[in-house]
Amino acid sequence: MVLSRSQMQQNAQYIYSYMHSKYNWTLNAVCGLLANAEAESTINPSRPQNNAVNNQWWDSAPGRTGTAPNPTTTWYGFGLFQVTPWYAGPGTKRYNPYTLGNWALGKGYTANYANCGTIGGMDVQLDWLVEAAATHFNNPADNNRDQAKWYQDSRAPFNAPTPAIYGTSTESPERCAETFYWNLERSGSLDPGSRPQKARAWYEFLGGYTPDPPTPPTPPGPSPATVSSNFIIIAKASGLF
Numbered sequence: 001m002v003l004s005r006s007q008m009q010q011n012a013q014y015i016y017s018y019m020h021s022k023y024n025w026t027l028n029a030v031c032g033l034l035a036n037a038e039a040e041s042t043i044n045p046s047r048p049q050n051n052a053v054n055n056q057w058w059d060s061a062p063g064r065t066g067t068a069p070n071p072t073t074t075w076y077g078f079g080l081f082q083v084t085p086w087y088a089g090p091g092t093k094r095y096n097p098y099t100l101g102n103w104a105l106g107k108g109y110t111a112n113y114a115n116c117g118t119i120g121g122m123d124v125q126l127d128w129l130v131e132a133a134a135t136h137f138n139n140p141a142d143n144n145r146d147q148a149k150w151y152q153d154s155r156a157p158f159n160a161p162t163p164a165i166y167g168t169s170t171e172s173p174e175r176c177a178e179t180f181y182w183n184l185e186r187s188g189s190l191d192p193g194s195r196p197q198k199a200r201a202w203y204e205f206l207g208g209y210t211p212d213p214p215t216p217p218t219p220p221g222p223s224p225a226t227v228s229s230n231f232i233i234i235a236k237a238s239g240l241f
Helices: 005-023 027-041 100-106 122-131 173-185 195-206
Strands: none
Touching: 005 027, 005 122, 005 195, 027 173, 027 195, 100 122, 173 195
């Protein structure tokens, strides 16, 4: 579901607090993240790509066999950053134990039809970004191609080979948005579009906000400032759950 401006602002404040207190990210870096999350999901950590519902697994596509776990098909994107595929089973061409779904499920987070599961929470996706997105994995099912989600792209305005390094940036919010885009998102259009302008708007909104340490959710899952279940659109259950 598309979030309203006030809902996005609430989530933006939570993300700034979380990333600043846990990972010591700068405001500039956070605004670059927010610009991309706004463009991808309206800062909704529980949003499947295109609000997809009951999408079928692309059985006919090479290397994509079997059923997909919730909350959406593995080939489509999911979450704040629309990680695509958000999950891929072992032996498939896009398999990566460090992609969002595989990593989160391995950490004990859940995905299910009833409420999207704790994988749709804010904290897990932010932790994944910093702790796993840049991890290299050469997949033998795809000619040992490196499946890392975050990597240094030559088109990025500045050097940030990992999200942790990116998070220290004092470059302008606009340049942060473009670097985040090229190093992680790289959408089909291969164009950051209005993300630099969105980053500037978030910088102006958060400039007078003092981030407080967020209250961790118990159990791990959707955080106090994340969307509630009525914002979640999920796909059908699979045999894995």
